[in-house]
Amino acid sequence: MGKSKFILIYNALSEKIHKQEIAAGSLLPTENELGEQFKASRETIRKALAMLSRNGYIQKIQGKGSIVLDVSRQNFPISGLTSFRELANHSKDTWRTNVHQLVLMKPDDHLKMVMNLHDDQMVWKVIRSRSVNGEAVILDKDYLIQGLVPILTADICEHSLYDYIENDLGLKIGFAKKEITVEHAGVEDKRYLTMSRDTHVVVVRSLVYLESAELFQFTESRHRADKFRFVDFARREHQ
Amino acid sequence: MGKSKFILIYNALSEKIHKQEIAAGSLLPTENELGEQFKASRETIRKALAMLSRNGYIQKIQGKGSIVLDVSRQNFPISGLTSFRELANHSKDTWRTNVHQLVLMKPDDHLKMVMNLHDDQMVWKVIRSRSVNGEAVILDKDYLIQGLVPILTADICEHSLYDYIENDLGLKIGFAKKEITVEHAGVEDKRYLTMSRDTHVVVVRSLVYLESAELFQFTESRHRADKFRFVDFARREHQ
DNA sequence: TAGTGGTCTAGACCACCTT
DNA sequence: AGGTGGTCTAGACCACTAG
Structure with a gap:
């Protein structure tokens, strides 16, 4: 604690x-x-x-x-795991979350491989978009293991999923592995995002694990390229 | 040690x-x-x-x-500061560095602001491209403070700048602040990079500091979007 | 209850910077 | 030489997990 x-x-x-x-x-x-x-x-x-x-x-x-050190000069988000809600609270802009899909599904082969799932495990699939000042700039596709999250509602997804997971379900997030790439905008991006003339999205794929080291969630977060910014602080390990 | x-x-x-x-x-x-x-x-x-x-x-x-934990399943570069040469050594591809420019210059106003320079400080400007299997995919623009790096040659820049800095000059890198964004390809990108049909580059800007906490270098590393990948491991800090 | 990791302490010695 | 951070130790107590 x-x-x-x-x-x-x-x-x-x-x-x-x-x-x-x-x-x-x-x-x-x-x-x-x-x-x-x-x-x-x-x-x-x-x-x-x-x-x-x-x-x-x-x-x-x-x-x-x-x-x-000078912490003020750079905009300096302690690099780590922060949910969308936590980020949004720090800014002056008005953010809004839209839930486009919420289903309990049988994972396809690709997802089964990525998440290392057994045959009988079901997952929640959540598609949400995040709007800032009326423009949809982030598309989030979450896959959560039903064994760990038995019930999920659109209302929960629209507010903070992480609040629910940590406070109501009592699950504790331990760590995540993330990968950032840039890809061409796909059908879903064009449908759910307010695309500018840009044709690219930044894709952040994360595997999120609990403190128990169980895999818990796979997330694909697709950002309109012109709105994406990632800040990092790194120390050199002299060994 | x-x-x-x-x-x-x-x-x-x-x-x-x-x-x-x-x-x-x-x-x-x-x-x-x-x-x-x-x-x-x-x-x-x-x-x-x-x-x-x-x-x-x-x-x-x-x-x-x-x-x-399973370190093998994910390609897992300890997130941190690694130079191009260290990265290249791990891969099977043939990398090559081309030095396009090496000058000692008076910093312009923008650079003076970013690097917090005094009026009389000169900087080395180095422009290099990195090719993998013949395709130039990364464009690096480095600015090094001359007070800390008195002499620099094209030969050094073509081999490992960091080797020279750490082993020959005895400077020790302490930490860096990085920022990742996506931008439209500019004139220099088109000149020095083998651009595919993509029109975007991923720009990684870093302020690199010594162990003494002195700012030492500013780097703008421009990656062809389709060749860019960033992997990160992050722990949740439960406070 | 026994064993595990989580925290805290007091003391020791070393390596480095400053004077 | 004196003060600083860097490392290591032995011992204590607590919080959590397991059988």
């Missing part, structure tokens, strides 16, 4: 950095000082700092200290 | 997983057992396991153990 001491320290420090209460370019207090401030041992402080470093808040330099 | 005990343990275990000496879906030995095997304390083992978890090798489950 969110009550580990090092998570609390991480949250406190990342908030200070976001609010620019600690200036970018300056040094964080030393690990020993932070230990006194938060009444924590040095290893606990170091866990919080390692998390800040992974997420692009600080750069640690041996013998010197932890430099605060 | 790469001689930390937990890195050695990480390498040993990740290699075993890659070689499928430990089957996907099975459990790793317990942390205490691993501690005995590697003659390390539990916290050191846990550091190695945390790294395996971050990189998609295992899923830890409290009270149960560490499940080995």
Whole structure:
């Protein structure tokens, strides 16, 4: 849960950095000082700092200290798993979700292979489009294993599917493998998306797993190319 | 360096997983057992396991153990910073780099803003294309700060720029911020790339920083859309 | 209940930067 | 030389899963 001491320290420090209460370019207090401030041992402080470093808040330099990085200059979405709803809440635009299809189906061969399904497993297929200011710019095709999600309604799909999954069903998402490619717009794209003169869509295919390591969902998210943007922070692993 | 005990343990275990000496879906030995095997304390083992978890090798489950994930099924490039040369070495295709331009220049206003440069700082501008089996599919435009890279030759640019930077100059890359978008092909794309009937390119813009947190390089990497693929592994942070 | 991973601690030693 | 972060240890307690 969110009550580990090092998570609390991480949250406190990342908030200070976001609010620019600690200036970018300056040094964080030393690990020993932070230990006194938060009444924590040095290893606990170091866990919080390692998390800040992974997420692009600080750069640690041996013998010197932890430099605060400039989080404001770049639009900086902590790269990871965020649902559409979480994204939409951060922006000023009006988003809307339309559910075009919701069926319980027998998976075809391709889907069975991709999701590694048994013969008797049924999946929910959900097709939704996401509109910003009246323009449909994202087409989402979700496939969810019925064994894990027994019931699904259009109403749930129109609001937040992830809310339902995590809060109501109590399932916990663990990780996802994603693949990004660019493809020609297909029939469904033209039907459901407000296509500009562009003829391409960015396709993000994800395999989503629970904390139990069970595969849970396959998603194909098709973005109008001119509206797509992906931001990433990556550290070099010197081994 | 790469001689930390937990890195050695990480390498040993990740290699075993890659070689499928430990089957996907099975459990790793317990942390205490691993501690005995590697003659390390539990916290050191846990550091190695945390790294395996971050990189998609295992899923830890409290009270149960560490499940080995299927690394083989997906083509699985540890998402992070890898240079062109490192990528090319993994594939069977013949790659080739062509240097089209190499100049020391005064940055224009836009570049000065993006890279946060002083008035007197000069930058190396390098334009290169990358060909696979004779087709030019990637166009790289690099801008390197001359204060950090005093000398640069076409020969270096044609071989590995990163080798030179890390081994000869002794600079250490720390992290990068990347942004991926899709854009219409421009004049330069048409000149340097073997364009198929596609009219779009995927543009990856990166700000690359040293371990000292100094900005070092700005890169615009333009990929022929049909040859672009980006794979990512992401964990959900439950806070 | 026993065994697993999750967290936290206090202390030690090393490598690196600064003066 | 003194202070910083980097690593490692041994031990403790908690939370969760299993039989």
